[in-house]
Amino acid sequence: SGRCVVAVDGPSGSGKSTVSRRLAAALYAQYLDTGAMYRAVTWAALASGTDPQDAEAVAKVAGEIEVEVGTDPDAPYTRVDGTPVDRAIRGPEVTAAVSAVAAVPWVRQLLVAQQRKIIAAAGRIVVEGRDIGSVVAPDADLKVYLTASADARARRRSAENAADLSFTAADLDRRDRLDSTRAADPLQQAPDAVVLDTTELGIDEVVTRLRGMLDRSF
Numbered sequence: 001s002g003r004c005v006v007a008v009d010g011p012s013g014s015g016k017s018t019v020s021r022r023l024a025a026a027l028y029a030q031y032l033d034t035g036a037m038y039r040a041v042t043w044a045a046l047a048s049g050t051d052p053q054d055a056e057a058v059a060k061v062a063g064e065i066e067v068e069v070g071t072d073p074d075a076p077y078t079r080v081d082g083t084p085v086d087r088a089i090r091g092p093e094v095t096a097a098v099s100a101v102a103a104v105p106w107v108r109q110l111l112v113a114q115q116r117k118i119i120a121a122a123g124r125i126v127v128e129g130r131d132i133g134s135v136v137a138p139d140a141d142l143k144v145y146l147t148a149s150a151d152a153r154a155r156r157r158s159a160e161n162a163a164d165l166s167f168t169a170a171d172l173d174r175r176d177r178l179d180s181t182r183a184a185d186p187l188q189q190a191p192d193a194v195v196l197d198t199t200e201l202g203i204d205e206v207v208t209r210l211r212g213m214l215d216r217s218f
């Protein structure tokens with residue numbers, strides 16, 4: 001029933017992905033992981049031997065490939081020119097280079113245009129990223145900004161990746177800084193976003209609160 005777009009933004013480790021998928025499933029809506037799209041372009045750049053710091057070369061790669069994302073919250077996938085890249089895009093090489101790639105304005109233009117098409121076609125969708133409420137879907141029905149203490153975010157991420165805690169904390173800090181200070185569409189809280197600090201909240205609690213907000217607004 002009816003169009004419903006939910007924008008979920010926030011830094012990594014804030015619980016965005018799990019919350020967005022669970023919320024989408026509960027709403028019988030689709031799910032779009034925009035971070036996976038930036039990761040896919042980064043994977044393609046690295047696979048072709050392109051220096052991720054070379055903005056012009058990265059923009060060229062982005063224009064030559066086809067990124068496909070599956071929007072079923074129970075079975076999301078990412079492909080580059082038909083090749084599944086789901087595992088590779090979560091690896092340390094892509095994670096280390098993705099913020100540089102996501103800072104290239106032409107890459108953002110291409111991916112934001114593609115994201116808007118996916119959202120329009122879906123009608124009912126939960127979209128997660130950094131600039132969804134501010135740039136991609138400023139007319140979203142609900143905008144959420146998830147945060148958590150730096151400590152909690154690093155703990156969650158290192159548990160997911162079985163990685164060293166201090167390394168993970170340093171890497172998150174570096175990416176947050178790059179994502180928040182870049183010139184093109186930085187990570188930002190839309191003025192009309194609902195801010196939820198998930199440091200002390202379980203996933204279920206966050207999803208329940210968001211469903212309550214949606215129920216009240218329709």
Ligand code: C5P
Nearest residue numbers: 012034035036038098099102129130131
């Ligand atoms: O959410 P995830 O950690 O997969 O995002 C990977 C990177 O992609 C972020 O660190 C950020 O640089 C970039 N990104 C972005 N805009 C989005 C989603 C992700 O710039 N909407």
